Amino acid sequence: MSTTQAGWYDDGSGTQRWWDGQNWTENVQPSAPPAPGLDGFIERAKADAVAGAQPRPAAQGQSYVVLQVVLKEKFFGSGSGNLTELEHAINAQAALGYRLHTITTASGGSTGFGGGDRIQATLVFEKL
Numbered sequence: 001m002s003t004t005q006a007g008w009y010d011d012g013s014g015t016q017r018w019w020d021g022q023n024w025t026e027n028v029q030p031s032a033p034p035a036p037g038l039d040g041f042i043e044r045a046k047a048d049a050v051a052g053a054q055p056r057p058a059a060q061g062q063s064y065v066v067l068q069v070v071l072k073e074k075f076f077g078s079g080s081g082n083l084t085e086l087e088h089a090i091n092a093q094a095a096l097g098y099r100l101h102t103i104t105t106a107s108g109g110s111t112g113f114g115g116g117d118r119i120q121a122t123l124v125f126e127k128l
Contacts, residue, residue, distance in 0.1 A: 001107060011056060022058060027093045057096055071105075071119040086121060098125035 010031065011017035011024060029052040058065045069089050085128040090100055 006029065058098075064101065064118055065093065065125045065127075067093070067125070068125045069121045069123065070122055086123075089123060093123075093125045097128050099128055100124075101126040 006019060006021040008016045008029065009019050011028075015033060017032050018025045018028045056065060056067075067089055069085060071085065086103075093100070100123060104122045106120050106122070107118075
């Protein structure tokens with residue numbers, strides 16, 4: 001289960017692939033040339049963050065896939081949903097025939113409104 005909207009995203013190989021909201025499709029197109037300046041950098045960073053968390057198979061001849069999921073603090077109330085988000089990423093890769101090999105987390109060092117922090121989880125999956 002993914003909460004990412006359908007659209008064209010980098011599939012991790014530098015090619016734009018259509019994400020239908022649940023799965024990668026076979027529809028591909030070449031990546032557009034990067035926009036210049038700070039706006040172009042910000043757009044590329046956003047696209048990389050979204051593509052980095054999408055389930056995908058390993059590259060040809062490889063046995064491992066690395067996904068990065070940004071965990072966010074909740075603005076109001078309790079329960080950020082981060083464990084659910086991680087569970088979805090793990091289950092999506094399991095459905096593709098991978099098991100979780102390693103998970104690490106890193107703090108961004110920035111504080112939000114509630115004093116919380118954004119944490120990036122890096123998950124390494126191994127092909128079964």
